[in-house]
Amino acid sequence: MTTLTADAPVHVEQRARMEILGAVLLALFLAALDQTIVGTAMPRILTDLRGTELYTWVVTVYLLTSTVTGPLYGKLSDQFGRRPLLMVGIGLFLFGSLLSGLSQTMWQLILFRGIQGLGAGALFPISLAVIGDLFSPRERGRYQGLFGGVFAIAMLIGPFLGGFLTDNISWHWIFFVNLPVGAVALAVIWRLLPRISHPERSVSVDYLGAAVFAAAVVPILLGLTNKQTGEWTDPAVGGLILLGLALAAVFVWIESRAAEPILHLELFSNRTFTASVLATGLVSFGFFGGIIFIPLWFQAVQGSSATASGYQILPMMAGLMIGSIGSGQIVSRTGRYKWLVATAMVVAGVGILLMTQLHASTSIPTLWIWLVIMGLGIGPSMAVFTIIVQNAVPFRQMGVATSALTFFRQIGGSIGLAIAGTVFGSTVVAEAPRQLLAKGVPQPVVDQIQGHLSQGQLTSVGDSGARLLDQVPAQFREQLLAILPSIEAAFKEAMSIAIGSAMWFGVVAAILAGAIIVTLLPELPLRQHVGETAPTGPGEQPEGSAPVAAYH
Numbered sequence: 197m198t199t200l201t202a203d204a205p206v207h208v209e210q211r212a213r214m215e216i217l218g219a220v221l222l223a224l225f226l227a228a229l230d231q232t233i234v235g236t237a238m239p240r241i242l243t244d245l246r247g248t249e250l251y252t253w254v255v256t257v258y259l260l261t262s263t264v265t266g267p268l269y270g271k272l273s274d275q276f277g278r279r280p281l282l283m284v285g286i287g288l289f290l291f292g293s294l295l296s297g298l299s300q301t302m303w304q305l306i307l308f309r310g311i312q313g314l315g316a317g318a319l320f321p322i323s324l325a326v327i328g329d330l331f332s333p334r335e336r337g338r339y340q341g342l343f344g345g346v347f348a349i350a351m352l353i354g355p356f357l358g359g360f361l362t363d364n365i366s367w368h369w370i371f372f373v374n375l376p377v378g379a380v381a382l383a384v385i386w387r388l389l390p391r392i393s394h395p396e397r398s399v400s401v402d403y404l405g406a407a408v409f410a411a412a413v414v415p416i417l418l419g420l421t422n423k424q425t426g427e428w429t430d431p432a433v434g435g436l437i438l439l440g441l442a443l444a445a446v447f448v449w450i451e452s453r454a455a456e457p458i459l460h461l462e463l464f465s466n467r468t469f470t471a472s473v474l475a476t477g478l479v480s481f482g483f484f485g486g487i488i489f490i491p492l493w494f495q496a497v498q499g500s501s502a503t504a505s506g507y508q509i510l511p512m513m514a515g516l517m518i519g520s521i522g523s524g525q526i527v528s529r530t531g532r533y534k535w536l537v538a539t540a541m542v543v544a545g546v547g548i549l550l551m552t553q554l555h556a557s558t559s560i561p562t563l564w565i566w567l568v569i570m571g572l573g574i575g576p577s578m579a580v581f582t583i584i585v586q587n588a589v590p591f592r593q594m595g596v597a598t599s600a601l602t603f604f605r606q607i608g609g610s611i612g613l614a615i616a617g618t619v620f621g622s623t624v625v626a627e628a629p630r631q632l633l634a635k636g637v638p639q640p641v642v643d644q645i646q647g648h649l650s651q652g653q654l655t656s657v658g659d660s661g662a663r664l665l666d667q668v669p670a671q672f673r674e675q676l677l678a679i680l681p682s683i684e685a686a687f688k689e690a691m692s693i694a695i696g697s698a699m700w701f702g703v704v705a706a707i708l709a710g711a712i713i714v715t716l717l718p719e720l721p722l723r724q725h726v727g728e729t730a731p732t733g734p735g736e737q738p739e740g741s742a743p744v745a746a747y748h
Contacts, residue, residue, distance in 0.1 A: 213330050219388045220323045222381045223282060225346045226289070227319040229377065230312075231487070232354025232513075233370045237362040238488075239495045239505075244367065245302040255488055255613060257306050258313040260417045263606040264410045265317030270599020271402075271458045273322050278329070279389045283382060285318020290378040297371035321599035326389070328586045328598060355507050363501055405458045408447045413607070416440030420614030459600060460593055468588035471716040472581045473601055475537070477608030478712070479544060479577045481705035484609035485616045486512055486551070486570060489695045490563075497556050497688045508560065512567035515547075519575020524583070533580050534719040538710055544573025545706035552703065554696035556688040573706070588720060612705065616698035624694035631686035631693075637679055 238254065273281040292312025299305035361369040419436030428434045451457040463469050490512070494505035519540065527533050547570025554563070581601060589597040632642045 215388045216326065216330060219381075219384045220326045221346050222384055223286060223319050224323050225350055226286065226374065226377055226381050227316055228346060228350035229354050230289075230293075230316070230374060232350050233358035233373065237358045237367045237370050239492055240362050241305070241367050242302075245299075245305065253306050254302075254309055255484075257310040258316065259606055259610040259613070260414065261310045261313030262317040263313075263417075263603055263610060264413045265314055266321050266603045266606065267409070267459055267596065267599045268406050269318040270321045270325060270602075271456075271596045273318075273325060273599075274593070274596055275456070278322050278326050279385065282318055282322045282326075282385060282389070285315045285322065286378055286382050286385070288312075288315030289319065290315070290375055290382075293371045293374040293378070297368045299368075321602040324582055324602070325598045328582075355505075355510065359501060359504065359507075402451075402454045402456055402458045405447060405450045405454050408443055408450055409458055412440050412443035412447050414440070415443070417607075417610050417614065420611055420618075458596075460596060463589065463593065463597060463600065466588055467716060467718055468720060469585055469597065469600075471712050472585050472588075473604040475541070475709040475712045475717070476577050476581045476601060477604040478705040478709040479541065479574060480605050480609035481612030481616075481702045483574045483702075484613045485699055485702050486548075486567070488613060489616070489620065489698060490567070493554065493692060493695050497692055498560070508564075509567065511564040512571040515568040515571025515573075516575040516578065517571075519572045520579040521575075523576035524579045527580055527583055532719060533584055534713065534717055537576050537580050537584075537717075538713045540573050540576035541706050541710035541713060542573070544570060544577075545703055545710065547571070547573050548699050548702040548706060551699040552696045554692050554699075556685070556692045558692070577709075584717075608705075612701060615701050619701070620694045620698040623697045624690050627690040627693050628687060631690045632683060635682040635686045637682055637686065641679070 242254070269281050269285060289312055292308055292310075292315060295308035296305060296312055299308055357373065358370050361367065361373070415436040417440075419433050419440065422430070422432045422436065448461065451459055451461050486509075490509050491505045494500040494508045500508060523536055523540065526536060547566055547568075550566040550569065582598065585597050585601050629642050633639065
C-alpha cells in the first residue's frame with residue numbers, strides 16, 4: 197500500500213523533505229517577523245517623520261507591490277522552479293529593508309517599503325506552493341502546527357524586538373534586523389531547496405499579461421487610498437478606480453488568449469476555487485484593520501509604549517494561532533472543512549462586531565477578550581483555505597492557484613484598509629468637535645481648535661495638548677491650559693470612536709464570507725494520492741492529473 201509520505205506531488209526522501217520544510221519555514225518566518233515588528237513601531241515612525249496623515253500609505257504601498265507581484269511569482273515558479281524565484285524575492289525584500297532603515301523622510305519610507313513589497317510578494321505564495329509540492333492535501337493539516345509555531349515565534353519576538361529597538365535605540369533598526377535573518381534564509385534555501393524540473397511545461401512568459409495586470413491593480417488601490425482625502429467623483433479617486441477596472445477587463449481578454457497566462461481563467465470555473473478566494477479576501481478586511489488600528493489605540497489613547505502595545509495585541513495573535521493550528525488538525529483528521537470555516541466566519545464576525553464598541557473608557561482586559569474572539573475566527577481562514585484550494589486544482593497549477601489565493605487575501609486587505617482608513621480619517625475629524633463640546637469645552641474654543649488642528653495632529657502619538665498649544669494663537673493659550681485635560685480626553689474618545697467605526701466593514705465582510713461558504717463552497721474529499729484527479733463539485737469539470745515533477 198502506498199503511504200501518504202511517499203505519495204505527495206513531488207517525491208523526495210523523508211529526510212530531504214523535512215530539510216526543505218525547514219528552509220521554507222525560515223522564509224515564512226522572515227515575512228511574519230516583518231509584519232509583527234513593523235506594526236508595533238509604526239505610530240512612532242509616523243510621528244517622527246511627521247507623516248501621520250499618510251498612516252495607511254506605508255502599509256498600502258507594501259501591500260500593493262506584494263499583491264501585484266504575488267501571482268507573477270506563482271506562475272513563474274510553476275515554469276522555472278521554486279528556488280530561483282524564492283531567492284529573488286528574498287533578495288529584493290532585504291534590499292528594500294536596508295533602504296527603509298535608511299529613510300529620512302516619509303516619502304522615502306513609502307518608496308522603500310514598496311521595494312520591500314516587491315520581494316515580499318514571493319515569500320508566502322512560493323513557500324505555500326513548496327508545501328503543496330511536498331505533501332498531499334490530507335497530510336498538510338498535520339503541519340499547520342509548524343506554520344503556527346513560526347508565526348507564534350514571530351508574534352512573540354516581533355513586538356518585543358520592535359518595541360525595544362524603537363524605545364531604546366531607533367526605529368530604523370526594525371528594518372535592519374531583517375538583514376541577518378534574511379541572509380540565513382538565503383543560505384539555507386540555496387543549500388537545501390533543490391531545483392524542480394517540469395520538462396512537460398512551456399517556458400513562455402506572458403509579459404503582456406503581467407504588465408497589464410500590474411497596470412490594472414495599481415490605480416485601483418491608489419484610488420481607494422486617495423479616498424481618504426477626496427471624493428468618489430475626484431479623478432484621483434473614482435477616475436483611477438475606473439481606469440483600473442477598464443485595464444482589468446483588458447487583462448481578462450489577454451489572459452483568455454495567452455498560451456501560458458499569468459492567471460488561468462479556467463480556475464474560476466472551479467466553484468471551490470472561486471468561493472475560497474472570495475471568502476478569504478473578504479475576511480482579510482477585519483484582520484488588516486485590527487493589525488493596523490489597534491496598536492494605534494493602545495499608544496495614542498492608552499499611552500502605552502511601542503513595546504507594550506506590541507504585547508497588548510498578542511491576544512488576537514494567540515487566538516489566530518489557536519484557530520489556525522486547531523482547524524488544520526481537524527481537517528487533517530476528519531477530511532471535512534466546510535462547516536468548520538463557516539463557523540469560523542461567524543466567530544470572526546462576532547469578534548469584529550465587539551470591536552465596533554470601542555471607547556476610550558474600554559478596559560484593556562475587555563479588549564483582549566474581543567481580540568481573542570476575532571483571532572479565533574480569522575485563524576482558520578489563514579490555514580484551511582490553502583488546503584482547500586490546493587486540493588481542488590491540478591498539480592500543474594499548484595503555484596498559480598496558491599498565489600491567486602494569496603493575491604485575493606492581500607487585495608481584500610488592501611481594499612479593506614483603504615476603506616477603513618477613509619472611515620477612520622473622516623470620523624475622527626467629525627467626532628472631535630462633538631466630543632469637545634460634550635466635555636464642556638466652550639464653542640469659541642472648539643472653533644479655534646478646529647481651525648488649527650489637523651487629522652495628523654489628532655492621531656499622532658505623544659502629547660496632543662502640547663501640539664495644540666503650539667498651533668493656536670498666543671491669546672488663547674492661557675484659556676486652553678485650564679481645560680487641557682478635557683480637550684485631551686475628547687481627542688482620545690474621538691479617536692476610539694473612529695477606530696470602532698472603521699471596523700464595521702469587517703463585520704459586513706465576515707457575514708458575506710460566511711454566506712459564500714454556506715451557499716457556494718462544496719465539500720470535496722481531500723486527495724491522498726498523486727494519481728487521483730482533482731475532486732469536483734456540482735457544476736465543475738474534472739481535471740486530469742499532471743505528470744509528477746521531480747526534485748533533483
